[in-house]
Amino acid sequence: MKMKRILAAAVAAVMALGLAACSSSKSSGSSGSSEAEGEVPTVGVLIYKYDDTYISTVRNAIETALDGKAEIIMQDGKGDQATQNDQLDVMIEKGVDVLCVNMVDAKAAQGVVDKAKEAGIPTIFFNREPDTDVIKSYEKAIFIGTNAADAGKMQGDIIKDLFDTHPEYDLNGDGAIQYVMFQGEPDNPEAIARTQYSVEQAEADGCTMERIGEIQVCNWDTEQAQRAMEALLAANEGKIELVIANNDGMAIGCIAALSNIGYNVEGGDKFIPVIGVDATDAAKEAIAKGTMSATVLQDGEAMGNAIASVALNAAAGEDFLAGTDYTLDDTGVAVRIPYAPYTA
Numbered sequence: 001m002k003m004k005r006i007l008a009a010a011v012a013a014v015m016a017l018g019l020a021a022c023s024s025s026k027s028s029g030s031s032g033s034s035e036a037e038g039e040v041p042t043v044g045v046l047i048y049k050y051d052d053t054y055i056s057t058v059r060n061a062i063e064t065a066l067d068g069k070a071e072i073i074m075q076d077g078k079g080d081q082a083t084q085n086d087q088l089d090v091m092i093e094k095g096v097d098v099l100c101v102n103m104v105d106a107k108a109a110q111g112v113v114d115k116a117k118e119a120g121i122p123t124i125f126f127n128r129e130p131d132t133d134v135i136k137s138y139e140k141a142i143f144i145g146t147n148a149a150d151a152g153k154m155q156g157d158i159i160k161d162l163f164d165t166h167p168e169y170d171l172n173g174d175g176a177i178q179y180v181m182f183q184g185e186p187d188n189p190e191a192i193a194r195t196q197y198s199v200e201q202a203e204a205d206g207c208t209m210e211r212i213g214e215i216q217v218c219n220w221d222t223e224q225a226q227r228a229m230e231a232l233l234a235a236n237e238g239k240i241e242l243v244i245a246n247n248d249g250m251a252i253g254c255i256a257a258l259s260n261i262g263y264n265v266e267g268g269d270k271f272i273p274v275i276g277v278d279a280t281d282a283a284k285e286a287i288a289k290g291t292m293s294a295t296v297l298q299d300g301e302a303m304g305n306a307i308a309s310v311a312l313n314a315a316a317g318e319d320f321l322a323g324t325d326y327t328l329d330d331t332g333v334a335v336r337i338p339y340a341p342y343t344a
């Protein structure tokens with residue numbers, strides 16, 4: 001019995017070695033041997049969850065940009081950091097030439113950096129931002145994202161324009177904007193920045209902002225936001241003058257709650273402005289129908305293209321930004337893809 005188990009372990013070890021040998025013969029970067037004609041690098045992509053509209057745009061852009069230039073191994077973390085850690089181990093074992101990592105939990109990034117560093121694999125974090133110190137702890141790590149404050153500031157500017165253009169949105173005519181806030185996650189730096197800067201920018205633009213209720217943390221999720229908005233409306237119908245959401249997914253949930261009681265219906269006469277971030281297809285459709293006011297465009301395609309260019313450089317042993325127009329921000333380890341406002 002014991003013998004059998006040892007034998008099984010030995011067979012498994014041989015199989016693992018066999019796999020490693022196979023993948024390193026396909027991809028040259030980590031082995032250091034010269035690359036044969038026509039061979040392409042292997043790019044490992046870890047996604048926090050496939051079921052995220054914005055990230056889907058980024059994924060598609062990465063696949064399109066790397067088509068014919070690299071072999072892609074992509075995995076769905078399904079919103080679970082432990083799952084993503086396992087996927088990382090498998091990719092490292094397979095000997096990918098470069099890792100592109102969309103963390104489930106950005107606070108777990110040090111573990112990813114440590115493993116990548118030990119294996120000598122260049123690592124591009126994107127979308128969900130690890131602490132700068134974590135990125136700096138590995139000379140072959142970089143972050144590609146947005147400037148978290150920008151999306152919020154653009155929402156703030158949009159709020160000012162909306163209420164200037166539509167004084168009737170001030171339902172009680174008190175000159176202040178009574179708003180409700182929908183936040184992505186409690187500890188996500190991007191979410192916190194959007195929540196903070198949207199209101200601060202609107203105030204800097206001259207608006208008086210008054211929040212109704214607590215900040216509604218709805219995990220970027222449409223259905224959670226719909227339920228929270230239903231509860232807010234039950235207690236405050238007629239008092240809410242604006243809905244600010246950290247993303248379009250939650251904004252769409254709020255619109256569903258509003259439409260259930262006759263607000264924000266296409267062609268209807270009762271309307272509360274709702275603004276989001278991402279410019280998802282659903283949001284653009286709602287804006288076109290007039291059931292949503294505005295969003296902020298997070299350019300997933302530009303993000304995907306940047307990740308692909310930087311990954312190819314890293315796989316070829318070049319500097320991350322060699323031959324590109326991208327520049328590092330003042331942290332020295334991050335590239336920022338700009339946002340743009342999107343209104344009807």
Ligand code: CA
Nearest residue numbers: 170174176178
């Ligand atoms: Ca008011």
